[in-house]
Amino acid sequence: MNKQNVPDVIVSRLPVYLRALQRLADAGETATSSQELGEKVGISAAQIRKDLSQFGEFGKQGTGYHIPFLIERLSQILHVDRIWDVAVVGMGDIGHAVARYNGFANRGFRVTHCFDADPAKIGKEIGGFIILDAKNLVEEVRKAEIKIAMLCVPATVAQDVADRLIEAGVRGILNYAPLKLIVPSTVRVQHIDPAIGMQRMTYYFD
Amino acid sequence: MNKQNVPDVIVSRLPVYLRALQRLADAGETATSSQELGEKVGISAAQIRKDLSQFGEFGKQGTGYHIPFLIERLSQILHVDRIWDVAVVGMGDIGHAVARYNGFANRGFRVTHCFDADPAKIGKEIGGFIILDAKNLVEEVRKAEIKIAMLCVPATVAQDVADRLIEAGVRGILNYAPLKLIVPSTVRVQHIDPAIGMQRMTYYFD
DNA sequence: TAGATTGTTAATCGATTAACAATC
DNA sequence: TAGATTGTTAATCGATTAACAATC
Numbered sequence: 001m002n003k004q005n006v007p008d009v010i011v012s013r014l015p016v017y018l019r020a021l022q023r024l025a026d027a028g029e030t031a032t033s034s035q036e037l038g039e040k041v042g043i044s045a046a047q048i049r050k051d052l053s054q055f056g057e058f059g060k061q062g063t064g065y066h067i068p069f070l071i072e073r074l075s076q077i078l079h080v081d082r083i084w085d086v087a088v089v090g091m092g093d094i095g096h097a098v099a100r101y102n103g104f105a106n107r108g109f110r111v112t113h114c115f116d117a118d119p120a121k122i123g124k125e126i127g128g129f130i131i132l133d134a135k136n137l138v139e140e141v142r143k144a145e146i147k148i149a150m151l152c153v154p155a156t157v158a159q160d161v162a163d164r165l166i167e168a169g170v171r172g173i174l175n176y177a178p179l180k181l182i183v184p185s186t187v188r189v190q191h192i193d194p195a196i197g198m199q200r201m202t203y204y205f206d
Numbered sequence: 207m208n209k210q211n212v213p214d215v216i217v218s219r220l221p222v223y224l225r226a227l228q229r230l231a232d233a234g235e236t237a238t239s240s241q242e243l244g245e246k247v248g249i250s251a252a253q254i255r256k257d258l259s260q261f262g263e264f265g266k267q268g269t270g271y272h273i274p275f276l277i278e279r280l281s282q283i284l285h286v287d288r289i290w291d292v293a294v295v296g297m298g299d300i301g302h303a304v305a306r307y308n309g310f311a312n313r314g315f316r317v318t319h320c321f322d323a324d325p326a327k328i329g330k331e332i333g334g335f336i337i338l339d340a341k342n343l344v345e346e347v348r349k350a351e352i353k354i355a356m357l358c359v360p361a362t363v364a365q366d367v368a369d370r371l372i373e374a375g376v377r378g379i380l381n382y383a384p385l386k387l388i389v390p391s392t393v394r395v396q397h398i399d400p401a402i403g404m405q406r407m408t409y410y411f412d
Numbered sequence: 413t414a415g416a417t418t419g420t421t422a423a424t425c426g427a428t429t430a431a432c433a434a435t436c
Numbered sequence: 437t438a439g440a441t442t443g444t445t446a447a448t449c450g451a452t453t454a455a456c457a458a459t460c
């Protein structure tokens with residue numbers, strides 16, 4: 001029950017379970033089993049039961065799991081039983097796309113602030129937001145109490161911008177810049193790099 | 207040496223090493239050690255040496271690794287000592303951004319084909335490409351011998367489109383749709399879902 | 413009740429780390 | 437040579453799987 005004791009590898013699978021459960025719910029299902037869920041996510045039934053058992057007893061012998069209940073509990077565990085405001089920094093193609101991304105709906109996030117340092121972009125509207133001056137990043141992020149940012153700036157300035165985000169109180173960074181950020185242990189970083197994903201596939205090609 | 211025997215977890219780290227080495231090379235460095243590289247990528251020196259030893263002996267005792275040589279060898283191992291043509295399917299915001307993404311330069315990939323099913327988009331230009339009709343997907347992908355696709359279509363049609371890509375000879379799919387694709391074991395899939403990345407961070411927040 | 417499926421334990425499997433001889 | 441760092445082995449650590457009593 002003490003989250004300090006739950007291995008990262010287990011935590012990393014919970015959002016995958018939640019996503020699959022929400023798809024089942026959308027399809028009108030109300031019950032599932034570790035067996036069925038395992039097939040949906042490509043993970044063994046035993047592992048799903050073991051993972052969930054870290055957090056409580058959510059199922060019933062004989063009948064499995066009640067989908068709405070399990071969604072509720074996983075949402076609480078992952079702290080997405082609320083909406084987190086998110087800042088996007090860097091309004092190039094990627095920043096533009098993630099700011100307008102509609103895949104966050106019902107998953108706990110909404111973009112509320114967009115920043116760029118380019119005077120040609122500042123003040124322009126994008127997906128309903130006015131692009132803010134990156135000069136005011138620390139002030140604005142702190143004022144809005146934003147804890148999560150998506151970093152879409154060029155690699156050359158990514159570490160600098162990350163430092164300022166952390167200074168402003170950000171505790172999680174989704175990093176689209178192709179380098180590893182150095183951050184205090186209190187800050188979480190998730191890296192998204194499509195070229196890395198591609199190279200993990202070409203290894204297996206002839 | 208037999209790639210069947212190299213665990214996926216090791217393969218998945220090689221692109222990270224390669225990216226860090228290319229950054230060091232860009233900075234003018236010609237030599238490094240497992241110690242220094244480990245600090246750059248956040249992995250222990252022992253693990254880096256163990257990982258590399260799966261593929262050969264690339265370093266020298268006392269002096270470490272010659273960066274250009276290690277880049278060359280890792281590029282060969284990952285099969286990015288060539289340029290792979292890539293198809294982007296689905297020209298929404300994400301497809302638009304990845305088609306124009308300049309982060310593939312020097313990393314083994316270039317986008318050569320863009321598809322969409324929307325008559326309003328077909329024929330339009332985007333980042334130097336004319337958007338092709340998704341109706342001709344199988345034919346065009348097969349003709350161009352494309353082996354890698356980035357899937358940027360809505361979740362509702364993602365599995366269908368993936369099936370057609372595989373039919374056309376695609377062997378690797380970078381999947382931006384928020385669901386797990388079911389594919390034959392000969393096909394590799396890498397998933398990119400920003401909401402999953404965010405939920406992996408909020409777990410640790412109060 | 414009979415069948416199904418959980419939560420958990422023990423066994424297995426695999427990955428990481430520590431240590432060091434080899435050698436540049 | 438002396439210092440540094442590799443590649444590799446053995447030890448440790450952690451994650452996954454298999455099995456099953458509990459029970460709905």
